[in-house]
Amino acid sequence: MKVLFISDFILAKEQGAKQSTIAHYDTLKDIFGINNVDVVALNSRYKSADNNIKYLENERTKIQKLISIIERVPFLISREGVQAISGLCKKNNYSLVFIDHSIYGDIVKLIKERFHIPVVAYFHGIMQYQNIEYKKHAKTSILYFLPCGNMKRNETRTIKYADKCLILNDRDNENLFNYYGVKSDTMLPVYYPDTAKIEKKTAEKKFKLLFVGGYFWPNVHGITWFCENVMPELTEDIELSIVGNGMDQLREKLQTNHIHVMGRVDSLDNFYNDADVVVGPIFEGEGMKTKTCEALMYGKLYLGTEEALNGYTGLDQYRCDTKEEFIQRITELKNSHTNKYHQEMRDLYEEYYSPAMAKYTLMKLFSELKL
Numbered sequence: 001m002k003v004l005f006i007s008d009f010i011l012a013k014e015q016g017a018k019q020s021t022i023a024h025y026d027t028l029k030d031i032f033g034i035n036n037v038d039v040v041a042l043n044s045r046y047k048s049a050d051n052n053i054k055y056l057e058n059e060r061t062k063i064q065k066l067i068s069i070i071e072r073v074p075f076l077i078s079r080e081g082v083q084a085i086s087g088l089c090k091k092n093n094y095s096l097v098f099i100d101h102s103i104y105g106d107i108v109k110l111i112k113e114r115f116h117i118p119v120v121a122y123f124h125g126i127m128q129y130q131n132i133e134y135k136k137h138a139k140t141s142i143l144y145f146l147p148c149g150n151m152k153r154n155e156t157r158t159i160k161y162a163d164k165c166l167i168l169n170d171r172d173n174e175n176l177f178n179y180y181g182v183k184s185d186t187m188l189p190v191y192y193p194d195t196a197k198i199e200k201k202t203a204e205k206k207f208k209l210l211f212v213g214g215y216f217w218p219n220v221h222g223i224t225w226f227c228e229n230v231m232p233e234l235t236e237d238i239e240l241s242i243v244g245n246g247m248d249q250l251r252e253k254l255q256t257n258h259i260h261v262m263g264r265v266d267s268l269d270n271f272y273n274d275a276d277v278v279v280g281p282i283f284e285g286e287g288m289k290t291k292t293c294e295a296l297m298y299g300k301l302y303l304g305t306e307e308a309l310n311g312y313t314g315l316d317q318y319r320c321d322t323k324e325e326f327i328q329r330i331t332e333l334k335n336s337h338t339n340k341y342h343q344e345m346r347d348l349y350e351e352y353y354s355p356a357m358a359k360y361t362l363m364k365l366f367s368e369l370k371l
Helices: 016-032 062-070 079-091 105-115 127-137 145-161 170-180 217-229 247-254 269-274 290-297 323-335 343-352 355-368
Strands: 002-007 037-044 053-058 094-099 119-122 164-167 207-212 238-243 259-263 277-280 302-304
Touching: 002 016, 002 079, 016 037, 016 290, 016 355, 037 079, 053 079, 062 145, 079 094, 079 105, 094 105, 105 119, 105 145, 127 145, 127 170, 145 170, 164 170, 164 355, 207 269, 207 290, 207 323, 217 238, 217 247, 238 247, 247 259, 277 290, 277 323, 290 302, 290 343, 302 323, 343 355
Parallel strands: 002 037, 002 094, 037 053, 094 119, 119 164, 207 238, 207 277, 238 259, 277 302
Antiparallel strands: none
16 A cells, blocks of 8 residues: 655754654554555655655745745745656555645545545645734735645645644644634644653752753843843742753844753753753744653743643643743742652653554545545
């Protein structure tokens, strides 16, 4: 049984969506066999030695995206790319196409009408909602309406033609209904392959906080707020490390004797293992935050806002939405001299946000499609 996996995140820059995409790819290989999942990598920034990649299209320039929009194909793929996908479907006897984004409805329609193959589409979020929110918080060009319109048309077609639409959580399902008048009956939350090298360390003299996240506007806004409002109110034996791709751009603004801005690092193991508490002061966005899942994988206590915890089970007691709540909970945890590793957090990961959970969910879905 052969599967075609289509993604524009699998060879993209480091980000939460890429981690989710890789997890989906690994689960499909686990279910169908490592050599039975062919890959189409779109908008690809990096090369890969993966022999399963049957078609790769490099990262698109603004001009190339505009040409695709004019040609009425999804803007992160060329007309030649669409033809290549069609050729793969014609050549191979695929039992399933898994499209790891909601913005390829034209391709979903083509596959369904021409080849009659079951299609599962994964929604990393509701793009119509994301685009509206993005325009509120970031400077956009006068032509931004073009990719927005392209994504809306394609998302509409994905909903119409895909056999199953996988949604992250209840909030995304509500946004799906608000913008398109439908709901999905299948949810697949964020999950992570278990890559953590855990050291079960005990408390030290210094109490260490950790924030992990790339240079993206909700992360920048959230951690800047935390540094300006929470850190000055904490005792001097509490320090914060900020780690994430591009976050070194905040070093001049945020770094102090108690705040260390690291930027991108080769491995997060030491940072997570050394942390007493991971913080998630995220106030904007949608979907589920992959770094919340990552912290649970390492068995870490996670203090996060309603946004950072959205979609997660068993973390309500760790919710902090105000300056005062963060200060109080951090101080309480510091004074309790707790261990750095917490098995109950690790247990949440294993039960709800691990590959085993995903495999069970997807196998149930595939049985409904009679695969």
